[in-house]
Amino acid sequence: MIMETTVAIDIGTGSTRAALMxxxxxxxxxxxxxxxxxxPAFGWSEQRPKDWWDAAKACLGEVxxxxxxxxxxxxxxxxxxxxHGTVLVDADGEPTRDTVPLWNDKRTLDHVRAFEAKEALADxxxxxxxxxxxxxxxxxxxxxxxxxxxAYRRTASVMMPKDFVNLKLTGERAMDWTDAACSxxxxxxxxxxxxxxxxxxxxxxxxxxxxxxPSEILGRVTRSAAAETGLAEGTPVLVGGGDYxxxxxxxxxxxxxxxxxxxxxxxxxxxxxxxxxxxxxxSNVGTPEGNWGAFVxxxxxxxxxxxxxxxxxxxxxxxAETLAMAEAAPAGAEALFFLPYLVGERLGEHRNSRAQFxxxxxxxxxxxxxxxxxxxxxxxxxxxxxxxxxATGTVPEVLIASGGGAKADLWLRIKASIxxxxxxxxxxxxxxxxxxxxxxxxxxxxxxxxxxxxxxxVRHTREVRPEPAWAETYARMQPIFDRLYATAQDFYDDxxxxxxxxx
Numbered sequence: 001m002i003m004e005t006t007v008a009i010d011i012g013t014g015s016t017r018a019a020l021m022x023x024x025x026x027x028x029x030x031x032x033x034x035x036x037x038x039x040p041a042f043g044w045s046e047q048r049p050k051d052w053w054d055a056a057k058a059c060l061g062e063v064x065x066x067x068x069x070x071x072x073x074x075x076x077x078x079x080x081x082x083x084h085g086t087v088l089v090d091a092d093g094e095p096t097r098d099t100v101p102l103w104n105d106k107r108t109l110d111h112v113r114a115f116e117a118k119e120a121l122a123d124x125x126x127x128x129x130x131x132x133x134x135x136x137x138x139x140x141x142x143x144x145x146x147x148x149x150x151a152y153r154r155t156a157s158v159m160m161p162k163d164f165v166n167l168k169l170t171g172e173r174a175m176d177w178t179d180a181a182c183s184x185x186x187x188x189x190x191x192x193x194x195x196x197x198x199x200x201x202x203x204x205x206x207x208x209x210x211x212x213x214p215s216e217i218l219g220r221v222t223r224s225a226a227a228e229t230g231l232a233e234g235t236p237v238l239v240g241g242g243d244y245x246x247x248x249x250x251x252x253x254x255x256x257x258x259x260x261x262x263x264x265x266x267x268x269x270x271x272x273x274x275x276x277x278x279x280x281x282x283s284n285v286g287t288p289e290g291n292w293g294a295f296v297x298x299x300x301x302x303x304x305x306x307x308x309x310x311x312x313x314x315x316x317x318x319x320a321e322t323l324a325m326a327e328a329a330p331a332g333a334e335a336l337f338f339l340p341y342l343v344g345e346r347l348g349e350h351r352n353s354r355a356q357f358x359x360x361x362x363x364x365x366x367x368x369x370x371x372x373x374x375x376x377x378x379x380x381x382x383x384x385x386x387x388x389x390x391a392t393g394t395v396p397e398v399l400i401a402s403g404g405g406a407k408a409d410l411w412l413r414i415k416a417s418i419x420x421x422x423x424x425x426x427x428x429x430x431x432x433x434x435x436x437x438x439x440x441x442x443x444x445x446x447x448x449x450x451x452x453x454x455x456x457x458v459r460h461t462r463e464v465r466p467e468p469a470w471a472e473t474y475a476r477m478q479p480i481f482d483r484l485y486a487t488a489q490d491f492y493d494d495x496x497x498x499x500x501x502x503x
Contacts, residue, residue: 006077010080012081028066046099077221087159096152126278158207158208159175246439261400263301282295294391301377335359340373341354357372412464426460438450
C-alpha cells in the first residue's frame, strides 16, 4: 500500500540505523551499518564523525531505494543518537579533529576530580540538576581545550553526534533540549546555557549550538545531501533528540510516575518526574515532552554481552547462540558472579572500577560464564534501582523495557526475577525509531502534541513476570553482589598504578 512515511535515524555506539516508518509508528524497512569504538588507552572511547556520516549515507540510500520501490513518499526525517559525544565543528561544518570522545570515555576524570575538590557540589546540583561526571560534555570540552588547543581554537560550534549528521543533511546547527539538559552546561531552571558554568570552567559559551526542541523542524535536506543519501531535496529534517530520551518516548514512558529500563550498550533505569531529582547519585535528563527523567546508569549493560561474545568466541557466534549457552546453566550460574564494570562507572567515588568474575572454579564453563554476565548486569542495575527508589520515594511495580535488550527473552526473565517486578514490553522493540516517528508526527501536524502521538502509536503487547524459583536464588545472591561491589573498590587505584605507562 502506498503511504506517506517518515525516516528515523539512530546514530548508535555500535552502528547507525535508518528506518522507514509507517504513520502508525511501525518499522517498514531498516538498514544498518556497524562501526567500532576506538580505545587508545584504558578508559578512553572514541569514534570518527566521518564513520557516522558514511554509515548514515549508506543506510539512507537503502531506505530511500526501498521507499521508491514501494511508491512511498517521505514526509520528514528525524534522528536520535548517542549522547555526550562532544563534536567540535569548524565554520565550514567539518570536524576540527578526527575523533570524538564518547559518552563512556573517562579521560576527563582529573578535571572532574579537580572540580569536586574545589566546589560545593550541593550548589551545583541546584544549578545543573546533575552531579559532575566524566560523561558530561562540560568536562570533555575542558579536556579538549587543554589537550588539543588547535582543534578547540578552530571550533565554531559544539554539538552532539546526531546534530553532526543533521548538519550534514541540512547545513543547520542546533543542539536539542534533551542533549543540552544532560551536558552540565545548562541552567536547569531556565533551560538555557549557563554563563555561570562556562565562566567557572573556563569555556567559551559562544561555541555552543542554539538549543531547540526535538519536534521542531531544523531545516531541509540540501541538494548535495540529497545526492548522497537518496532523500528528496527539501525534505524537512527535525532537530531530533538523544537516543535515550527519545527511546523513553517511543516506549510510552512520557508521564510522571512511569519507569523504564533502556537496555542498549548501557543500561539506564529512569523515573519520569515534573522536576529533576537533586541527589548526588542520580542524574537527570530533559525529556522530549518537557518533563525530567531522573536516572541511574550502568555503563556496560549490553556492552557486557558484546564483550563476552567477542572475548570468548572472537565474534564467530551470534547472540542467539550465547543466550542458548546461558540458558543451559541454572539460575545463579552455580554461584558464579560477574561484576560488569568493564568501562568503569559514571557516578560515585570509584569511576575507575573494573569488571571481574568471582567464584570461578573448575566446574564452570562457558554456559555458566555467559549466564553470570547476564545476571551480573541485572544485579548491578537492581542496585541502582534501589538507590532511585530511596531517593524518590517511588517504588514502581512495573518497568517498561526498550532497547536491544528488550528482545532477549532469557535476559528479560532474569531481570524481572532479580528486580522482583513485571517488565512490560512494547510491541515494537526499536523504541528509539518509534520515538523519532512520534516526533515526526507532531512536526508534520499528524498529531497535536507528543502525548497524543505516543498514545496513538505506542502499543504494549507482552509482559514478563518474575520466576519464583529464580527470584529466590537471586534474592540470596544480591547482598553478596553488593558486598563484592564494595570490597573490590579497595583495589582499583592499585590496578591503575599497575596499568600506568612505565609501571
